[in-house]
Amino acid sequence: MIVPLILSGGSGTRLWPLSREMYPKQLLPLVGNQTMLQNTITRLADVAGLASPIVVCNENHRFLVAEQLRQVDSCPTAIILEPAGRNTAPAVAVAALRALATGDDPLLLVLPADHVIKDATTLCRTVEAAIPHARAGKLITFGVVPTGPETGYGYIKAGAALSDSPIPDSRSPIPDPRIPAFSVSQFVEKPDLATAQGYVASGEYYWNSGMFLFQASRYLQELEKFSPAMVAACRLACDGAKADLDFVRLDADAFARCPSDSIDYAVMEKTAAAVIIPLNAGWSDVGSWSALWEVGELDAQGNLLYGDVLTKDVKNCYLHAESRMVAAVGISDHVVVETADAVLVVHKDKVQDVKEIVQQLKLQSRSEAILHRRVARPWGSYECIDSAERFQVKRIIVKPGATLSLQMHHHRAEHWIVVCGTAAITRGEETFILSENQSTYIPLGVSHRLENPGKIPLELIEVQSGSYLGEDDIVRFEDVYGRS
Numbered sequence: 001m002i003v004p005l006i007l008s009g010g011s012g013t014r015l016w017p018l019s020r021e022m023y024p025k026q027l028l029p030l031v032g033n034q035t036m037l038q039n040t041i042t043r044l045a046d047v048a049g050l051a052s053p054i055v056v057c058n059e060n061h062r063f064l065v066a067e068q069l070r071q072v073d074s075c076p077t078a079i080i081l082e083p084a085g086r087n088t089a090p091a092v093a094v095a096a097l098r099a100l101a102t103g104d105d106p107l108l109l110v111l112p113a114d115h116v117i118k119d120a121t122t123l124c125r126t127v128e129a130a131i132p133h134a135r136a137g138k139l140i141t142f143g144v145v146p147t148g149p150e151t152g153y154g155y156i157k158a159g160a161a162l163s164d165s166p167i168p169d170s171r172s173p174i175p176d177p178r179i180p181a182f183s184v185s186q187f188v189e190k191p192d193l194a195t196a197q198g199y200v201a202s203g204e205y206y207w208n209s210g211m212f213l214f215q216a217s218r219y220l221q222e223l224e225k226f227s228p229a230m231v232a233a234c235r236l237a238c239d240g241a242k243a244d245l246d247f248v249r250l251d252a253d254a255f256a257r258c259p260s261d262s263i264d265y266a267v268m269e270k271t272a273a274a275v276i277i278p279l280n281a282g283w284s285d286v287g288s289w290s291a292l293w294e295v296g297e298l299d300a301q302g303n304l305l306y307g308d309v310l311t312k313d314v315k316n317c318y319l320h321a322e323s324r325m326v327a328a329v330g331i332s333d334h335v336v337v338e339t340a341d342a343v344l345v346v347h348k349d350k351v352q353d354v355k356e357i358v359q360q361l362k363l364q365s366r367s368e369a370i371l372h373r374r375v376a377r378p379w380g381s382y383e384c385i386d387s388a389e390r391f392q393v394k395r396i397i398v399k400p401g402a403t404l405s406l407q408m409h410h411h412r413a414e415h416w417i418v419v420c421g422t423a424a425i426t427r428g429e430e431t432f433i434l435s436e437n438q439s440t441y442i443p444l445g446v447s448h449r450l451e452n453p454g455k456i457p458l459e460l461i462e463v464q465s466g467s468y469l470g471e472d473d474i475v476r477f478e479d480v481y482g483r484s
Contacts, residue, residue, distance in 0.1 A: 001106040002131070003077065003216075004053040005095045006040055008065055008113040009085060013355040014288045017342040018320070021370045026114035027064050030292060037065065037113045038072045043120035044109075047127050051106065052077045054098060055113075056091045059083065062247050063378040063481070077102075081244075083252035088210070089266035090258045093223055093234040094250060096216040101238070107134050108219065110212040110263070116295050118282025129179035130213045130277045133162070138275040139222060140213040141184065141268055143206025145280040149196035152287060152352075154208035154264070157199075158276050159183035184274035187264055206276060209283060212263060222271045230266065233258035244482050288351040289335040293318040307338075316348075340373040378481045379404050380457070392464040398423075398452040405479035406449040412466030412473060414442040416450070421458035424451040447477060 012025030019025040026036045034042065044050055052075055057065045059081040069076055078098055082091065092110055099106050109127060117123050130140045143156045162181045187208065191199065199205035224231045233254055240251025268274050284295045296304035296318070303314055307321030315332040323340040335351060337344040346354060361369035374383040379402035385393045398404070398421075406426065416423070417439040425432050425440055426449035433453075434440060442448045444466060452458035476483060 001051050001104060002047060002049050002109050002127075002213075003051045003099055003106040004041070004044055005092060005108045005110045006037065006053050006055045006113050007088060007091055007110065008037055008055055008057040008061065009082060009091065010114065012114065013358040014352065015286070015292070016354055016358045017337055017339045017344050017368065018322075020368075020372055022060055023064070023372055023376070024061070024114075025286065026112075027061065027068065030286065031116050031295060034072070035068055036115070036286075037068050039117075040111055040113045040115070041069065041074045042072055043117060043123060044127075046121065046124040047109075054078050054080065054095045054108075056080045056082060056095055058085070059249075064376055066246055067376075067378075078248050079246060080248045081250065083250055083255050086255065086258050086260045088263045089223065089227070089261045090230055090234055090255070092212075092219060092263060093231060094238055094255075096219050097234060097238045098248065099216045100220075105215055105217045107131065107213060108216050110210075110214075112210050112285070114286065115209070115211075116282070116284045116286050118295070120281075122281040123279065126179055126277060126279050126281065127213065130181070130275075133181055133275050133277070134213045134215060134218075137215070137218055137273060139218065139268065139271055139273050140181075140275050140277055142209050142211040142213075142279040143276045144209045144283045145278050146200050146205065146207050149193060149200045150207065151190055151193055151196050152291075153285070154190055155188045155196075155199050155205045156184060156208050156276055157186040157188065157205050158278075159185035162275065179277060181275050181277050184268070184276050187269045206278060207283075208264065209279060210263075210285070211279070212268075218273070219267065222267050222273065226270045227259060227261065227266050230259050230261065289318055289337070289346065289354070290348040290351045293335070293348070318348075342368050378402075380452075382462075385461075387469070390465060390467065390469075392469045394462045394464070396450075396458075396460050396462050398450060398458040398460075400452055400455050400457060403451040403480055404449055405474075405476040405481075405483065406447055407474050407476045408445060408447045409466070409473050410445065410475070411468035412464045413444045414448075415463040415465075416440050416442065417461045417463075419459040419461060421452060421456050422454040423458055423460060424453045425449070426451075449478075 008026050010024055011021050012019035015025045018028055029035050054077050055065055062081055080094055134140050160183050236254035237250040240254055242249045284291055286292050293304050298304055302316040304318045308325040309319045309321050310327040313330045314328050318335045319326055319328055320337040322338055326338050333348045335346050335348060358369050374381055380397040380399045383395045385395055418434045418436055423434040425434055427442060428446050
């Protein structure tokens with residue numbers, strides 16, 4: 001049995017303004033109609049013996065992750081919520097412990113949720129070629145065949161070819177003999193250009209993809225050799241874990257004591273069991289806007305265009321329009337990304353510096369670093385239409401059958417106007433129904449709840465007024481989603 005272990009952490013600051021802290025790149029449809037998380041799941045369809053995935057994600061993204069998995073009919077074994085970021089080694093450790101708790105000892109196929117892989121067939125074939133080695137106790141890393149001297153990736157130097165390839169057992173597919181396996185000679189950091197050119201010319205080096213395959217128990221055995229404190233903390237975090245709806249909440253205090261480290265540093269660079277298998281499947285970690293341009297379908301002028309875009313004498317650009325028309329004249333090698341509340345203009349040579357803009361936004365406590373104007377919630381979404389001192393106007397969409405929390409506000413009153421659908425309202429001791437073009441008023445300090453009892457989405461306009469309009473002015477009395 002192979003359990004995909006999807007690592008869905010990270011904030012993706014280099015892809016701002018599309019990627020935000022509360023809506024990172026793995027949850028965005030950057031390539032095609034599916035999000036990167038969804039692509040990570042669906043591209044594995046042809047791997048034999050595949051079980052339901054385990055997903056490790058940030059607590060703040062839990063409802064988005066669950067909804068996106070539901071949309072592609074993926075029913076995860078567990079969605080594990082990290083109380084704090086501790087890098088990849090602990091994330092994989094808690095997932096391995098969770099997998100072993102079921103009584104099985106599956107192979108874990110560790111996959112970051114934010115990568116592009118164009119050739120899913122080759123990926124699946126390469127994974128299947130790795131299975132016999134993983135069943136024999138090896139820890140497999142997939143090394144990407146380099147297409148050029150990239151300085152933005154770490155590299156892995158391959159050692160000797162494995163001549164004693166294990167014979168696959170009845171649980172394993174017959175491996176492709178054309179896909180070799182090598183011992184790992186060395187992991188190296190991101191090189192300068194001259195060094196990268198030498199790596200590529202030698203034919204001995206591969207890009208470090210961050211993708212792995214190994215038996216759950218073998219990973220923990222090797223991790224315990226080199227970082228027993230990490231394994232101990234992860235065991236305590238799992239022992240104290242609690243179920244919360246469809247999620248697994250680790251013990252926060254125990255996990256906070258866990259050392260932070262990557263799989264590479266904690267295990268793969270130290271173990272004698274590391275094996276590298278080459279992957280040549282159109283891989284990219286999409287770590288910048290220029291990387292996204294490189295993997296896209298370009299027009300005759302080398303442009304990648306998205307949305308309502310007009311161009312004249314434009315070459316080798318990435319132009320993205322989300323909420324209004326973008327027109328460009330006489331530019332080349334630029335990235336222009338437009339959203340409802342922010343516009344980015346950057347030369348492709350400077351895209352790695354976008355993260356510094358995000359840092360400035362955070363220092364200024366600007367919401368554009370954290371949220372989009374449209375904010376997803378487990379019950380639907382809301383979008384800020386207009387705001388000024390003492391008022392704010394929102395468009396609220398409630399999914400059929402969904403219910404907001406029973407809540408009250410200390411500093412604001414609210415007016416609700418139903419645009420489409422039917423609303424069931426609780427206001428103090430009253431309960432009543434509103435239909436299209438009807439409205440109600442929620443006074444400051446009065447408990448209230450909004451519910452959609454219908455079969456179609458409920459759309460309403462909310463006008464807030466008061467001395468403070470922040471989202472943290474919410475006192476919840478009841479919540480079906482377990483929020484406090």
